[in-house]
Amino acid sequence: MKLGSLKSSESKDGQLCVVSRDLKTAVKATHVAASLREVMEKWSEKESALQKLYTDLNEGKASGAFAVKEEDFHSALPRTWLFADGSAFIYHIKLVRMARKAALPETLATVPLMYQGECGQFLAPTEDIPQRDFSHGTDFEGEVGVITDNVPMGVTPEEALKYIRLYVLINDVSLRGLIPEELAQGFGFFQSKPASALSPFAVTADELGAALKDGRIHLPLHVKYNGEFFGKANAGAMHFHFGQLIAHAAKTRNLAAGTVIGSGTVSNEEHGNGSSCLAEKRMIEQIEAGAIKTPFMKSGDTVEMQMLNEKGESIFGRIFQKVKAV
Incomplete structure (x- = not known):
């Protein structure tokens, strides 16, 4: 699974995205968690839903998929505790x-x-x-x-x-x-x-x-x-x-x-x-x-x-x- 953080004017943590294996497409996963920082704190709860979304994305079944432009993404985890x-x-x-x-x-x-x-x-x-x-x-x-x-x-x-x-x-x-x-x-x-x-x-x-x-x-x-x-x-x-x-x-x-x-x-x-x-x-x-x-x-x-x-x-x-x- 590949995860990223789309830049956002609303949050310094960005918006959680699942990214395809070939890095060509992505889909927002904010319905699962607002940010990757939140996912890390609730990994056991969130992993399966993100994995399903990843599978759907790679199979071309994910609704709302968009083309990846790397300049639109922040560091994968824009900020953290340590x-x-x-x-x-x-x-x-x-x-x-x-x-x-x-x-x-x-x-x-x-x-x-x-x-x-x-x-x-x-x-x-x-x-x-x-x-x-x-x-x-x-x-x-x-x-x-x-x-x-x-x-x-x-x-x-x-x-x-x-x-x-x-x-x-x-x-x-x-x-x-x-x-x-x-x-x-x-x-x-x-x-x-x-x-x-x-x-x-x-x-x-x-x-x-x-x-x-x-x-x-x-x-x-x-x-x-x-x-x-x-x-x-x-x-x-x-x-x-x-x-x-x-x-x-x-x-x-x-x-x-x-x-x-x-x-x-x-x-x-x-x-x-x-x-x-x-x-x-x-x-x-x-x-x-x-x-x-x-x-x-x-x-x-x-x-x-x-x-x-x-x-x-x-x-x-x-x-x-x-x-x-x-």
């Missing part, structure tokens, strides 16, 4: 730590890194990335993520996988120029992590088929920068799977339904796969050529992210954003 972003790709951690001359954590391979990000206002997947000071070092970070049901405190990693309801893509916007000073203060990210964007559509596990195994999505994340190939790193290379990330977040608290857990930047050690963020590419340039050539984003630069199935069809729709000076 966005906890992990860093499950160890090679990414090594590269970015090297870039800022920071030591690797002693628990690198045993304890996930995680921060709490902005979740009250995700950018739409086709919305401009606002930037007022380009010395801040605007960067994109391509990630995969999950949306959970209510998760009990102290859940085990294996049990945690059972609470995943939906999967999404994430562009975790980062301001690299602000990160070192913030971290040096010893209190973590805040100003350096503004609003991010989710893919226009969230999907259930069955939409990923055999690519979903061991708590990981074993598919490449296709990234283009200013219209050119930038990366195709495989998300299956996560060191920590989603169950481990969820359990880490729930170690000392219950997680509310609708919690978004991010994988961190998708990263592979094979440099031929490219990168999912500028910081990595810059560090690889330093390693391989002895000098950084790629600048951070400037006004007018664009980034595109999507993930394709075995037929070459987009699974989550496309994140396509342009940087805009404000």
Whole structure:
């Protein structure tokens, strides 16, 4: 099943829609629930009605179906209670730590890194990335993520996988120029992590088929920068799977339904796969050529992210954003 949130002037949560498997048509599902945020809080009550509507839509039987225009959709979940972003790709951690001359954590391979990000206002997947000071070092970070049901405190990693309801893509916007000073203060990210964007559509596990195994999505994340190939790193290379990330977040608290857990930047050690963020590419340039050539984003630069199935069809729709000076 694929779900989205049609933009609405009446609600910051948008209007709940069911979207066809090929992402060509959609139908409003506001008779089932007003928004996806509401669905997440009542998943067991709402899932069957949404699944029936999805089946009808794919069979051409849904009344009120309309053609999908991705620019009409917000992030799949426009706002929620918690966005906890992990860093499950160890090679990414090594590269970015090297870039800022920071030591690797002693628990690198045993304890996930995680921060709490902005979740009250995700950018739409086709919305401009606002930037007022380009010395801040605007960067994109391509990630995969999950949306959970209510998760009990102290859940085990294996049990945690059972609470995943939906999967999404994430562009975790980062301001690299602000990160070192913030971290040096010893209190973590805040100003350096503004609003991010989710893919226009969230999907259930069955939409990923055999690519979903061991708590990981074993598919490449296709990234283009200013219209050119930038990366195709495989998300299956996560060191920590989603169950481990969820359990880490729930170690000392219950997680509310609708919690978004991010994988961190998708990263592979094979440099031929490219990168999912500028910081990595810059560090690889330093390693391989002895000098950084790629600048951070400037006004007018664009980034595109999507993930394709075995037929070459987009699974989550496309994140396509342009940087805009404000």
